[in-house]
Amino acid sequence: MNTTTKYLGLELKNPVVVSSSRLTSSYDKVMEIIEHGAGAVVLKSLFEEQIINDIEGALRDNEMYFWYPEATDFVKHISKEHGVNEYIKFIKKIKANTTTPVIASVNCTTSQQWPQFAKELQSAGADALELNIAIFPHDETIDSRDIENVYVDIVESVKQHVQIPIAVKLGAQFTNIPQMVSRLDAAGAQGLVLFNRFFRPDIDIETSEISYSNYLSEPAEMTESLRWISLLAPKTRCDLIANTGIHDYKAVVKQLMAGAAAVQLTSILYKKGVPYLATLIGEVQAWMKRKNIDSIDKIRINTRHGNANAAEFQRVQFMRKTTGILS
Ligand SMILES: Cc1cc2nc3c(=O)[nH]c(=O)nc-3n(C[C@H](O)[C@H](O)[C@H](O)COP(=O)(O)O)c2cc1C
Numbered sequence: 001m002n003t004t005t006k007y008l009g010l011e012l013k014n015p016v017v018v019s020s021s022r023l024t025s026s027y028d029k030v031m032e033i034i035e036h037g038a039g040a041v042v043l044k045s046l047f048e049e050q051i052i053n054d055i056e057g058a059l060r061d062n063e064m065y066f067w068y069p070e071a072t073d074f075v076k077h078i079s080k081e082h083g084v085n086e087y088i089k090f091i092k093k094i095k096a097n098t099t100t101p102v103i104a105s106v107n108c109t110t111s112q113q114w115p116q117f118a119k120e121l122q123s124a125g126a127d128a129l130e131l132n133i134a135i136f137p138h139d140e141t142i143d144s145r146d147i148e149n150v151y152v153d154i155v156e157s158v159k160q161h162v163q164i165p166i167a168v169k170l171g172a173q174f175t176n177i178p179q180m181v182s183r184l185d186a187a188g189a190q191g192l193v194l195f196n197r198f199f200r201p202d203i204d205i206e207t208s209e210i211s212y213s214n215y216l217s218e219p220a221e222m223t224e225s226l227r228w229i230s231l232l233a234p235k236t237r238c239d240l241i242a243n244t245g246i247h248d249y250k251a252v253v254k255q256l257m258a259g260a261a262a263v264q265l266t267s268i269l270y271k272k273g274v275p276y277l278a279t280l281i282g283e284v285q286a287w288m289k290r291k292n293i294d295s296i297d298k299i300r301i302n303t304r305h306g307n308a309n310a311a312e313f314q315r316v317q318f319m320r321k322t323t324g325i326l327s
Contacts, residue, residue: 001288002295003281005039007239007261008128008165008191010101012039014281015256015296019193019243019264020045020105020132020169023274030094030102033269036277039262040101043094045132046087046117047107084117088124095125103167105130111153119161128165128191131158134198148180152187159188167191167241171198172224181236191239193264194225194232216267221245226258230313233259233300247271249283256299 003014017040018024018033025044033041087104094102104126106118118129133154135147151168158166166188172195174180181192197217204211222245229240242255243264255263269276293299 001285003285003288005262005296007040007241008103008167010040010127010165012101012262013037014039014284015260015262016252016277016281016284017042017103017241017262017264018269018277019266020130021266021270023266023269027090027093029274031097032274033277034098034100036274037281038100038277040103040127042103042105042130042264043087043091043126045105045107045130046084046121084120088120091121091124091126101127103128103130105132105169106158107132107134108154108158109133109135109150111150111157116161118158122162122164126164128167129158129162130167130169130193131155131189132169132196134171134196144175148174148183151180152183155184155187155189165190167193167239169193169196169243171196172228177228178232178235181232181238185236185238189238191241191261192232192236193241193243194228195244197221197244197267216270217245217247219245219247219251222247222251222254226254227313229255229260230258230309249280249287252280252284253287253299256296257301259300 005012005015007015007017014037016038018038020042022044023029024033024041030041030043091102091104102125104121104124106121106129108131121129131154133151135150137144137147151170155166155168168184168189168191170180170192184192200214202211202214203209222242225242225244229242233240239261240259241262241264242258242260245267246252246255246263246265247268252263268280288294288299
């Protein structure tokens with residue numbers, strides 16, 4: 001049985017990829033993930049804002065920088081490099097000890113300066129780069145198109161600095177996802193992670209405080225990416241990798257049937273532990289055996305037969321157009 005799949009031109013031994021999170025932020029955890037059979041691993045994102053916040057906090061606490069403001073720019077530059085250097089060391093150490101593809105992840109908010117660091121991640125040995133772009137539309141005076149342009153500018157800018165493949169990790173909140181996908185494809189993205197699951201604050205009604213307990217996904221959330229992978233897979237050149245709510249082998253198979261090249265998961269590993277990866281991969285293989293399917297490519301029916309279910313996946317209301325009855 002052939003469980004390999006191609007994603008971003010990389011050959012993965014199976015289609016189960018561990019997405020970026022705290023689980024992929026330490027060498028030991030990443031090695032544990034690899035030992036339990038992950039097809040690839042996406043490292044914890046390098047956050048520009050986080051590094052800047054750390055630096056600014058440190059500068060605020062040091063009176064000297066109040067009196068010598070010109071020193072702050074220098075320190076900011078050095079500290080930023082330090083943050084990137086730590087990440088580079090992390091990539092190098094992992095790559096020295098595994099042949100499993102390692103995807104570095106950068107959280108970008110602008111197309112200036114930061115994408116240049118991408119080159120250094122490539123030199124460190126990253127097999128691919130995932131751009132985690134999430135621009136929150138909090139300002140009603142900014143045009144939607146201007147926000148979308150930032151995504152495209154970031155990809156174009158990073159593309160100028162690296163030769164390794166680039167994937168973009170997106171949220172689902174775009175008015176016209178197919179257009180966004182086609183613009184990112186034209187800008188040079190080779191893969192799309194559909195979709196990121198953003199931080200979702202809640203309110204604790206006992207304490208009236210913001211609660212952060214809602215940070216893991218539920219299996220039902222998987223249908224949003226299933227819809228869009230089904231609709232986009234037959235149309236785009238980009239490799240699509242499904243993400244959010246993939247908690248069991250059935251979800252993996254469904255996403256592959258829809259046309260995904262592979263899947264990414266995190267929450268289920270927080271819930272069940274990293275060893276569950278091996279169980280999940282074994283269950284996909286058992287399903288393939290039971291169905292007499294000998295390769296991942298043969299599961300990806302949607303890409304081979306065109307989008308037979310397009311009408312169903314385009315349907316958003318519960319009213320059936322043909323019969324006019326609620327179903
Ligand atoms: C604790 C935690 C930290 C995360 N950190 C990152 C991150 O640094 N970069 C990123 O792109 N996604 C991050 N994510 C999002 C996950 O990679 C993933 O996209 C999301 O959890 C949806 O997948 P899931 O339903 O399998 O959890 C994080 C998720 C969690 C739960």
